[in-house]
Every structure is written in C-alpha cells, then in structure tokens.
Amino acid sequence: MNAAHLPGSAPPAAQRPSPLDKPAQYLRGVGPHRAKSLAAMGLTTVGDLIEHFPFRHEVEPPPQAIDTLVLDEPATVIAEVQSVRLQGPMRRPAVRATLRDATGRMSAVWFNAPHMADRLRTGGLVRLFGRVTEHNQFAEMVNPRVQRLDGDGREPPTAARLVPVYPATGKLPSRQVAVIVEAALREADGAIVETLPPALLARRKLLGRREALLCMHHPPSLEAVPEARRRLAYEELLLMQLAIALARRWTATNARAPILANSPCIDERIRRRFPFRLTAAQNRVIAEITADMARERPMTRLLQGDVGSGKTVVALYAALVAVANRRQCAILAPTEVLAAQHFNGINRYLEGSRVRRCLLGGRGPRTGRARLLEAIAEGAMDLVVGTQALLEEKVRFGALGLVIVDEQHKFGVSQRATLRSKPRASGGSPAAFVPHYLVMTATPIPRTLSMTIFGDLDVSVIDELPPGRSRVVTALVRPPEEARAWLEVRRRIARGEQAYIVYPLVEESDAVDLKAAVQEVERVGRTLLPGARVGLLHGRMKNEEKQEVMSRFVAGQLDVLVATTVIEVGVDVPNATVMAIQHAERYGLSALHQLRGRVGRGSRPGLCLLFAGGGGEAAARRLDVLCRTCDGFRIAEEDLRIRGPGELLGTRQHGWPEFRVANLVEDVELLTAARDDAARLVAADPRLAAPEHAGLRAELRRRFREKVAFIDVA
Ligand code: ADP
Ligand code: MG
Numbered sequence: 071m072n073a074a075h076l077p078g079s080a081p082p083a084a085q086r087p088s089p090l091d092k093p094a095q096y097l098r099g100v101g102p103h104r105a106k107s108l109a110a111m112g113l114t115t116v117g118d119l120i121e122h123f124p125f126r127h128e129v130e131p132p133p134q135a136i137d138t139l140v141l142d143e144p145a146t147v148i149a150e151v152q153s154v155r156l157q158g159p160m161r162r163p164a165v166r167a168t169l170r171d172a173t174g175r176m177s178a179v180w181f182n183a184p185h186m187a188d189r190l191r192t193g194g195l196v197r198l199f200g201r202v203t204e205h206n207q208f209a210e211m212v213n214p215r216v217q218r219l220d221g222d223g224r225e226p227p228t229a230a231r232l233v234p235v236y237p238a239t240g241k242l243p244s245r246q247v248a249v250i251v252e253a254a255l256r257e258a259d260g261a262i263v264e265t266l267p268p269a270l271l272a273r274r275k276l277l278g279r280r281e282a283l284l285c286m287h288h289p290p291s292l293e294a295v296p297e298a299r300r301r302l303a304y305e306e307l308l309l310m311q312l313a314i315a316l317a318r319r320w321t322a323t324n325a326r327a328p329i330l331a332n333s334p335c336i337d338e339r340i341r342r343r344f345p346f347r348l349t350a351a352q353n354r355v356i357a358e359i360t361a362d363m364a365r366e367r368p369m370t371r372l373l374q375g376d377v378g379s380g381k382t383v384v385a386l387y388a389a390l391v392a393v394a395n396r397r398q399c400a401i402l403a404p405t406e407v408l409a410a411q412h413f414n415g416i417n418r419y420l421e422g423s424r425v426r427r428c429l430l431g432g433r434g435p436r437t438g439r440a441r442l443l444e445a446i447a448e449g450a451m452d453l454v455v456g457t458q459a460l461l462e463e464k465v466r467f468g469a470l471g472l473v474i475v476d477e478q479h480k481f482g483v484s485q486r487a488t489l490r491s492k493p494r495a496s497g498g499s500p501a502a503f504v505p506h507y508l509v510m511t512a513t514p515i516p517r518t519l520s521m522t523i524f525g526d527l528d529v530s531v532i533d534e535l536p537p538g539r540s541r542v543v544t545a546l547v548r549p550p551e552e553a554r555a556w557l558e559v560r561r562r563i564a565r566g567e568q569a570y571i572v573y574p575l576v577e578e579s580d581a582v583d584l585k586a587a588v589q590e591v592e593r594v595g596r597t598l599l600p601g602a603r604v605g606l607l608h609g610r611m612k613n614e615e616k617q618e619v620m621s622r623f624v625a626g627q628l629d630v631l632v633a634t635t636v637i638e639v640g641v642d643v644p645n646a647t648v649m650a651i652q653h654a655e656r657y658g659l660s661a662l663h664q665l666r667g668r669v670g671r672g673s674r675p676g677l678c679l680l681f682a683g684g685g686g687e688a689a690a691r692r693l694d695v696l697c698r699t700c701d702g703f704r705i706a707e708e709d710l711r712i713r714g715p716g717e718l719l720g721t722r723q724h725g726w727p728e729f730r731v732a733n734l735v736e737d738v739e740l741l742t743a744a745r746d747d748a749a750r751l752v753a754a755d756p757r758l759a760a761p762e763h764a765g766l767r768a769e770l771r772r773r774f775r776e777k778v779a780f781i782d783v784a
Contacts, residue, residue, distance in 0.1 A: 089261040090117030097253045107242040119254035123286045124234030130199045132230045137173035139202045139209045146199045154190045176209040195219040234287055265765040277301040303732035307741050311748035313774050325504045327368035328471045330395040332360040340390045343419045351534035352380050358530045359388050369506035375532030376702045377512045377667025385474045393452045397471025401455045406613045413455040427453035470505045477511045513660050542666050542676035544697045555679050556598050563602055563629045568646040571632045574653045591632045607633040644672030654680035655689035659709045
C-alpha cells in the first residue's frame with residue numbers, strides 16, 4: 071500500500087463541478103463568519119451539510135386556537151403579528167410582539183435576539199411553538215420558535231410538525247444550522263445521485279439515497295426515520311467494507327512477500343528455546359501464523375491475546391522461523407522501555423543461540439548506532455528490536471522478511487501504511503515486495519470493530535492463559551475505604567512483594583498531572599507507605615533514567631513503582647502483586663484491564679485496587695464490570711458500548727473517517743450484510759467498472775481519497 075496506487079484525485083478537466091462540492095460559505099445566509107463555525111463542525115461543502123443529520127426531531131403539536139392555550143403546556147399557534155416593540159435596557163433589549171388569531175390575543179417575547187424585530191412584520195402570519203406562560207393576563211410564549219408563513223400564498227399547515235434538532239455549537243445554534251441545511255438541501259437537490267446498484271437496493275430492501283437523505287431531515291413521521299437511517303448506515307458500512315475488500319485484493323494481486331517455510335526440524339529447534347510447553351492456544355495461533363508466512367501472499371495478521379497470555383513467545387516463534395529462512399525480523403514496541411523489555415525477554419530465551427540480535431535505541435552513542443545500522447542494512451543482523459519510531463527513520467534492512475508490531479493498546483492504521491512501503495528501500499524488486507506483517511494487541515477487540523478498523527487483517531486469538539496463573543482480584547476503593555486499602559498494600563510490601571501505584575497522566579504533555587504524580591511519590595513514601603522504597607516512572611524522563619528505575623524495580627531494590635499509564639503497559643515483574651490505580655474513573659475499562667494484567671504475572675494472587683473518588687454512581691457501576699469479570703472481550707464490548715470506538719482504541723487517529731450514521735454496537739447485522747455484499751461485488755467486478763457501480767466508485771473516491779491509498783479503481 072503506497073501512494074503510487076492512489077487513484078487520480080484531481081477531477082477530469084471536462085467534469086462539471088457538482089453542487090455538492092460548493093463551499094458552504096457561498097450558500098445564502100452563510101458568509102465567512104458562519105462558514106468558520108460550520109468548518110469547526112467539519113462542514114465545509116453542501117455535500118457535508120446534507121449529511122449533517124439531526125440527532126432527533128422535536129414534535130410540534132398541531133396548531134391550536136389562542137383561546138384554547140393551557141398554561142405551562144407546549145403549544146403551536148398560527149397568528150398574525152399586530153405589533154412589535156423593543157423593551158428593556160437599550161444595550162440588550164427584548165423583542166415583544168403582540169399577536170392575534172380569530173379567537174384571541176397573546177404576546178411573545180424574545181430575549182437576546184434583536185434580529186427578531188426585523189424578522190417579524192406587522193400584519194404578517196407566523197407559526198409559533200413554545201411553552202405557554204402568562205403576561206398581563208394574556209397568554210405569552212418566551213423565546214418561541216418562529217416560522218414565517220406569509221408570502222407563499224399557501225394555506226397554513228394544520229398538522230403536527232417535526233422539527234429537526236441538529237448537532238450545533240454555541241456560536242451556531244441548532245435553529246440556524248437548520249436554516250443552513252435547508253438551503254444546502256435546496257442547492258443539492260437534483261445532484262443527489264444513487265450510489266447503490268439496483269440489485270442491492272432490492273436485495274436488502276433499502277430506500278433510495280435521495281429519499282433517505284430527505285427523510286433524515288424531514289421525515290413524514292417519526293416512524294419513518296429508522297428505515298432512512300438503515301439505508302444510510304448500510305451505505306457507510308458497505309463503502310468501508312468495499313475499501314477493505316479492494317485493499318485486500320490489491321495486496322493479493324500486487325504485493326509479494328518472501329516464502330518463510332516452517333519444518334519439523336525448525337519447529338523442534340525453536341521449541342527447545344522455551345522452558346515450558348506452549349499452551350494449546352499458542353500452538354493454534356502459531357499454526358495460523360506459520361501457514362501465512364509460508365505463502366507468497368503477504369501475511370497481515372492481528373494477534374490478540376489478553377495480557378499475560380503469552381503473545382511474546384508466539385512472536386518470537388514467528389521471528390525465529392523468519393531467521394531460519396535467512397530473513398530478518400523487526401520487532402517494534404510503542405516505547406523505548408517496552409522495546410528494551412522485549413529485547414531482554416527475547417535475550418533470555420535466546421541465550422547461547424547464534425541468532426544475531428540487537429536493540430536499536432533512538433539515542434545512545436552515535437558510532438555504535440551507525441555500526442548497527444550498517445549491519446542491519448547488510449543483513450548481518452537477524453533480529454532487530456526497537457520502537458515504532460524506527461519506521462519513520464530511514465532504517466534500511468538487507469533482507470526484511472517479517473515485521474512484528476506490538477501495539478499494546480494503541481493502534482495506528484496510518485503507521486501500518488508507512489510500514490508496508492518501508493521495505494521498498496531494501497532494494498527488492500520495485501514492484502511491491504513487502505515483508506509479512508504481524509500486529510500484537512492486548513486489547514480484545516470486539517468483532518464489529520476488528521471488521522471495520524482492522525478489516526484488512528486476519529485475526530488470531532490466544533484465548534487461554536498459561537497454567538498456574540491466579541486470577542487478579544479487583545476491588546473498588548471509595549474514599550472511606552482508602553486507609554484500609556493502603557494497609558493491605560503495606561502488608562504485601564512487608565511480605566516482600568512489590569506494588570505499582572498508577573497515576574492518570576493521560577497526556578505526556580499534561581504538566582499539571584505530572585506534578586501531581588511527582589508529588590505523589592513523596593506522599594507515598596512519607597505517609598501512605600512509610601519506609602517503602604519508592605521509584606517514579608513517567609514519560610517525560612530520559613530513557614536512561616527510565617531504564618535505571620525499571621531495572622531497580624525488577625531487581626527488587628524498589629518496593630513501589632509510582633508510574634503513569636503511558637509507561638508500564640507491558641512491564642513484566644512477577645513479584646509485583648498489587649496495583650493501586652488512582653482516579654480509576656478516568657480510564658477506559660480496557661485500559662484498566664490491561665493495567666491490572668501487570669499483577670497477575672506470578673503464582674501469587676494479584677490484587678488490583680481501583681481508587682475512584684470522583685465520577686459518582688455511574689463511574690462506580692462502570693468500574694464494577696472489572697470487579698466481576700476478567701473476560702477481556704466482555705470488558706471491551708462494555709467499553710465500546712459506553713465510550714465508543716475512539717476511546718476503546720486509545721486514539722481517534724485510526725485513519726478511518728468517522729461514521730455519521732452507522733453504529734458499531736447496534737448495526738452488527740447490517741455490518742455483516744455489508745461485508746458479504748462487498749465481497750460479492752469485488753469478486754464479480756474487481757475494478758467496479760460496470761456502469762451500475764459508477765456511483766459506488768465515485769463515492770469511494772470521495773470518502774477515502776487520501777485515507778486509503780489502494781483504491782485501484784480507474
Ligand atoms: P503477553 O505478551 O501476552 O502479555 P508474555 O508473552 O509476556 O505475555 O507471557 C507472560 C508470561 O508468561 C511470561 O513470563 C512468559 O514467560 C510466560 N509464558 C508464556 N507462555 C507460557 C507457557 N506456555 N507456559 C508457561 N508460561 C508461559
Ligand atoms: Mg507482552
């Protein structure tokens with residue numbers, strides 16, 4: 071996947087500009103100022119605006135006569151404006167109007183809306199919707215919604231009305247958004263073309279695109295909305311699944327990877343390295359991975375497994391198969407600390423082996439690094455461990471065969487693209503010679519998510535922990551119970567066990583929180599755990615400092631490690647049996663689940679204490695899921711339900727556009743249907759060249775232009 075395969079993004083010269091591409095700014099009533107507010111919501115064109123859907127509709131009841139108004143009830147009235155006047159302070163006058171219908175008189179008042187004085191003409195007919203109050207013994211509405219009815223000569227509508235409520239900002243309230251979207255819909259009408267082929271519309275019983283779009287904004291009844299939503303959600307999901315299917319196909323036909331074959335002899339030699347028998351789950355995923363590696367088609371596989379399930383061992387197995395085939399393997403971790411830890415772990419297994427291996431740090435002595443780079447380029451280094459930063463640098467590999475990325479809980483689809491194009495520097499054939507590719511993650515990803523975000527990856531799951539693990543007991547600690555919780559931590563330290571105290575330094579740049587963590591170290595050593603030897607680990611420390619603290623903790627010279635989440639995700643210290651997570655309510659459940667995996671590493675039972683001062687009952691209920699289950703998938707589903715995919719993935723930068731309509735929790739069936747349909751479409755018409763696929767092709771281009779660099783459709 072690289073830029074060379076981008077479809078031409080400039081439109082052909084002859085093509086007339088579509089009204090959908092018209093900048094929002096040139097719509098009637100928008101102008102530069104509002105255009106800015108719209109842009110802040112990601113709305114820059116007419117096309118964007120007509121897909122800016124209301125999140126609900128308010129029901130305005132049918133109009134009623136003024137003499138039937140009931141105090142405190144919401145009501146709709148159609149009346150004639152008798153007079154309009156400004157009242158109150160000169161700087162911020164209120165606008166008060168008197169209105170009349172055949173049955174009586176009422177007033178309406180608008181605060182902070184001087185423009186209302188211009189909108190209301192004496193003698194004009196208006197429709198008002200608002201709650202009924204009272205003023206000088208007449209009915210009144212405060213800040214009612216107004217619709218001018220004069221001028222078009224039509225009979226005023228007598229039915230109830232559905233008013234769309236749009237996502238809005240402080241500067242641009244929903245009512246104004248509604249007016250702008252209205253203008254966009256008028257502008258776009260006629261240019262809204264069907265994207266789905268007739269056969270699909272029929273098979274899935276879907277509304278036409280134009281009908282669905284209009285219905286989202288102005289449904290004839292509330293009951294009509296779900297069908298419109300279903301149609302548009304399906305379209306979003308289908309487009310994504312098509313993009314994925316096309317990418318897969320592109321890789322299958324254009325990219326070549328080296329064949330890295332396993333054999334009983336290699337297998338036996340590798341297994342001898344491990345001081346334990348692999349679990350059944352490990353053996354199963356190893357079979358899946360090695361089958362992939364033995365093919366020319368590049369492997370793109372996601373290896374999922376809970377923390378401590380033994381992914382590193384599987385990764386090393388795959389790496390050694392590559393090395394046995396005289397190819398290099400790069401193992402990349404998200405941080406320097408984790409890279410160092412991987413390297414140390416791997417070194418332990420490889421003691422006495424002839425596999426040439428190195429840890430390629432970001433810093434360190436210049437000359438040493440230069441020599442390593444040279445060796446890597448010459449193919450004189452079999453196994454290179456480093457951080458993902460290596461991808462951005464110009465590290466050249468002589469014979470790269472396998473790349474393993476340990477994503478922990480952060481994913482970056484965009485980084486994957488970099489990685490795929492990297493090996494071209496290796497001097498292989500200029501076509502698309504790529505290494506096999508394995509991503510490891512400890513976040514169990516619900517099927518719906520992996521089908522979308524990671525749809526182009528095959529998935530292997532290690533669903534079993536190595537024997538002899540005891541489950542981590544998790545408890546919620548409310549403020550009154552804190553003293554008792556610290557007592558338990560002290561007791562464990564007295565027994566010679568070690569503890570983590572985790573602080574929510576969410577952003578490494580968050581100076582305020584950092585200070586809190588630093589102060590906490592002192593408080594911990596002095597008052598909470600007096601006498602304990604306490605170390606601090608956070609992302610702002612120099613690498614050497616981090617390594618130093620880590621190795622002291624590993625060696626048992628520190629009892630307690632106060633750490634930020636950024637750092638310790640993959641840390642493996644079996645003697646650490648207790649973890650106290652401060653402000654647990656600020657984390658996602660999956661992140662907490664991974665954190666607590668750090669204390670289930672040895673044979674002694676782990677304890678995870680979730681300190682949750684803030685967040686109230688809702689937070690407590692959410693955290694309770696962790697106390698009740700250790701099933702990472704259940705926890706991830708829960709996270710997905712509560713916090714949405716962006717949060718679960720730990721980053722919103724996952725490279726895919728956000729869905730406007732589809733919902734990954736609720737639309738599972740629709741997603742499955744879209745995936746099947748996409749597979750069928752691509753199999754039948756791999757370039758989407760048939761005339762009935764022109765709409766899909768155009769829409770794919772529009773949506774995935776820069777995002778996905780593989781849409782090989784002309
Ligand atoms: P992960 O990377 O999935 O969190 P690791 O690969 O780091 O898990 O393994 C966790 C611990 O379990 C390590 O100490 C490792 O030596 C041990 N381990 C891995 N596989 C097995 C196994 N089959 N039997 C016993 N111990 C194992
Ligand atoms: Mg690991």
